[in-house]
Amino acid sequence: MSATSDSTKAYNRVPSVTADFWLIKLMAVTMGETAADYLNVQMGLGLTATSLIMSAILLGALAWQFAQKRYVPAAYWLSVVLISIVGTLITDNLVDNFHVPLLTTTIVFSIALALTFLLWFRAERTLSIHSIFTNRRETFYWLAILFTFALGTAAGDLVAEQFALGYMATGVLFGMIILSLSIGYFFLGLDPILGFWLVYILTRPLGASFGDLMSQPARYGGLGLGTVVTSGIFLVAIIAIVVFMSLRNEGELSEDNGAQAGAGDKLARQKA
Template sequence: MPEITLMFWVLKILTTGMGEAMSDFLGQKSVPIGGAIGVFGFAYAMRLQLRQREYRAPVYWFAVMMVAIFGTMIADVLKDGTGVSYAVTTPVFAALTAYVFFRWHRSEGTLSIHTILTRRRERFYWCAVLSTFALGTAAGDLTAISLHLGFLDSVFLFAVAIVIPGLAWWRGNLNPIVAFWSAYVITRPLGASVVDWLGKPHAQTGLGLGDGTVSALALILFVALVAYTAVTKRDIQPARDRNLNISYPLGSGSSI
């Protein structure tokens, strides 16, 4: 796993938004082709990532990107295919995410990404990432569409929400692992709300740039930032953290 730096959060929010825009764009062009890209791209990215013996920025962030696209498709297909409202799918995905965390912690005794040193822990991690993407997609659409806040107001809402766990951790009032995963979940609706505001038509409270344009711009920026991290290697965890094979309980004051 990468070191948690400012670049990590920038790339995470960027991939969430890019996943939203690309999923919508592919769905507009061809649902079967878009679905095939989402499913097979996700499967290939996971296979590639799980075969790695150490963190590699291009492989890791490619996996995150494909999880973003696939997770968005899951949430959208459930809503559009069944007609179930976001008010229902949001708590369903929240319950699924909580279940993944419960099983992970029950099995491993920790949710710290600095102790992902086995394949089992890594599989738990990616299950959590996928469920948080689906949850964030549903939550973002719930506020913007179902609750009629619009995309820009949703951006402000989630921008404030993501700061809260960071401030609570900084002041020592929140466990760092809880703070990390709280912020991680919120990155999804935040990034999705930003790209929806940029890409959706004016009738839907957006700027009307188009999902294709927003996807292309986000992809260019994504490739540039991942290349930067791969070259500088500033996101490599220190050896003392990567080799630390201990389990931190959620109630401890340990680092993430």
């Protein structure tokens, strides 16, 4: 039996970093902001009940994701959307229920994320997202993702609300930072792992700012579309892109398995 057979091959469990990766990630964090507001405020569940319900659903989604042992777009992006909502709710709970200042929350989650990366590197000697093929690496990966969302929420709210820049200016600010990091990566030799995680953190306040801009009433500086319409727009877009990704991923797996089968046939002919 070939050592690279489908039953023994270790697949990366997270997607490649492409343009559609960043597009759907940005939409996921935008929806995470508006969906959390809808469940908490419009449905009247309150922060505590919303947090408990969404955390339970997230655990179920992560169980599905961990069971795949390879990248499956539906399982992965469902987990991302849910962890975006939960990350938002964690920060909102600390600020609204426990009255922790936004600056303190931002610092705390920065430290928590840094410690996660430190423990991850000490255990695995890498922070690469291109080799997430064990449960331990995937656990570190999702823990880091959770803290990026919580940190991004805190940092975005700190700039938009406490520094009073407003939704549009905050979105433009974080967009310009992301653009500068992209220039650093493509032209100035910025470390790809560092660049990835910095952009991953910053897309959270970028998406949240534009989500608030679309959903909040005009008297608060928004466009007044509401959380239902805004969440619905991004949900439909996310589903469409995930379907596209699923079809493309199935095609890539079929080509990969076909290549393995061809290699196996060639080896068999050589032995014969």
